[in-house]
Amino acid sequence: MMITIQVLQVPSVVPEAYWDLFLSSVSDERRAQAARFIHQADAYRSVLGEVLTRVTLSELTGLPRKELSFSRNAYGKPRLVQNPKISFNVSHSGDWIALISGGTAELGVDMEKIAPIDLQIAVRFFSTQENTYLSAQPADQQLNTFYRLWTLKESYIKAIGMGLSMPLNSFAILPHAHQHGKHDWRCNQDGQIVRHRFYTHSLDEQHMLAACAVEGELPAQPEVVTLESLCAELT
Numbered sequence: 527m528m529i530t531i532q533v534l535q536v537p538s539v540v541p542e543a544y545w546d547l548f549l550s551s552v553s554d555e556r557r558a559q560a561a562r563f564i565h566q567a568d569a570y571r572s573v574l575g576e577v578l579t580r581v582t583l584s585e586l587t588g589l590p591r592k593e594l595s596f597s598r599n600a601y602g603k604p605r606l607v608q609n610p611k612i613s614f615n616v617s618h619s620g621d622w623i624a625l626i627s628g629g630t631a632e633l634g635v636d637m638e639k640i641a642p643i644d645l646q647i648a649v650r651f652f653s654t655q656e657n658t659y660l661s662a663q664p665a666d667q668q669l670n671t672f673y674r675l676w677t678l679k680e681s682y683i684k685a686i687g688m689g690l691s692m693p694l695n696s697f698a699i700l701p702h703a704h705q706h707g708k709h710d711w712r713c714n715q716d717g718q719i720v721r722h723r724f725y726t727h728s729l730d731e732q733h734m735l736a737a738c739a740v741e742g743e744l745p746a747q748p749e750v751v752t753l754e755s756l757c758a759e760l761t
Contacts, residue, residue: 529628531635531737531748533729534578534756536570536621544757551591551760552576571618578625578751579616581759586612586627591760601689615684622733624748631740634685636677640732645672652679653698655714670734674726675699677736682713682722685738699724 540548549557556576560569584591587609595607606612614627620639627633645668648657656675663671678699683692697715711724725737725744737744 529626529633529739529742529744530582531725531735531745532578532582532625532627532751533735533748534574534623534625534751534753536567536574536618536623537753538567540570540574540753544753547757547760548573548577551580553595571623574753574756575616575618575623575625577756577760578623579614579627581756582625582627583612583614599687601687601691603684603687603689617680617684620733622729622735624735624737626737626739629739629742631742632685632687633740634681634683634738636680636684636736637729638673638677638680638734640669640673640734642669643672645669648672648675651676651694653695655698655700659700670728673734674736677734678711678724678726678738681724681736681738685722685740 549560552573553576556573560573563569563572580591580594583594583606589608596604597607598604606614611630613629613631613633614625615633615635616623616625617635617637618624619637622637624635624637626635648660652660652675660668660671660675679694682697682699683689697713699711699713702710702712711726713720713722713724721740723739723744727735727748729735735748
């Protein structure tokens with residue numbers, strides 16, 4: 527089964543007719559959660575993330591969207607109750623939602639909105655090797671490099687299903703070589719290169735995306751899903 531990465535850009539305002547349809551397509555818990563958000567943008571991301579997940583997993587499994595139910599492991603990683611072997615992971619930040627799915631090997635995805643920060647935070651969360659790499663980058667590229675490393679690391683701990691219970695500075699993800707003009711990113715943990723594969727991509731000037739797969743080929747580009755196409759799947 528092919529691994530896919532889908533991305534959906536969330537508009538500032540979702541048309542009311544669309545929103546009603548999306549709300550009717552998620553769980554009661556998700557609707558209740560959406561109603562509690564102070565900012566509507568948070569409700570949009572939460573609900574649309576579940577809608578995209580339900581539509582995609584329904585296509586993968588052949589099960590009706592509304593019959594799908596989810597559980598979480600001890601660290602919060604979601605599983606499909608009806609078929610726990612189907613691997614998927616979702617992330618959202620800023621204007622984008624990302625979903626990785628396909629195959630049975632573990633997958634992870636992370637999306638972050640790029641915002642100015644004190645790069646000294648890297649000393650606390652990154653490994654010595656990663657901090658050396660970050661410091662060696664040109665000053666105007668260090669912020670993007672920070673978010674690239676951060677999302678790669680998050681995608682890895684989400685793939686292995688341990689969440690932030692695993693210290694971010696306990697492993698290093700660094701570029702290994704250039705292949706066809708792109709870095710081949712590799713993870714070193716406890717002195718060993720892990721077999722996981724990585725993908726990293728700037729969706730736009732303000733958002734960084736990364737994905738991780740235990741095995742299988744990650745796509746060269748994400749598939750862009752529109753609000754209209756998602757709505758069409760539900761009608």
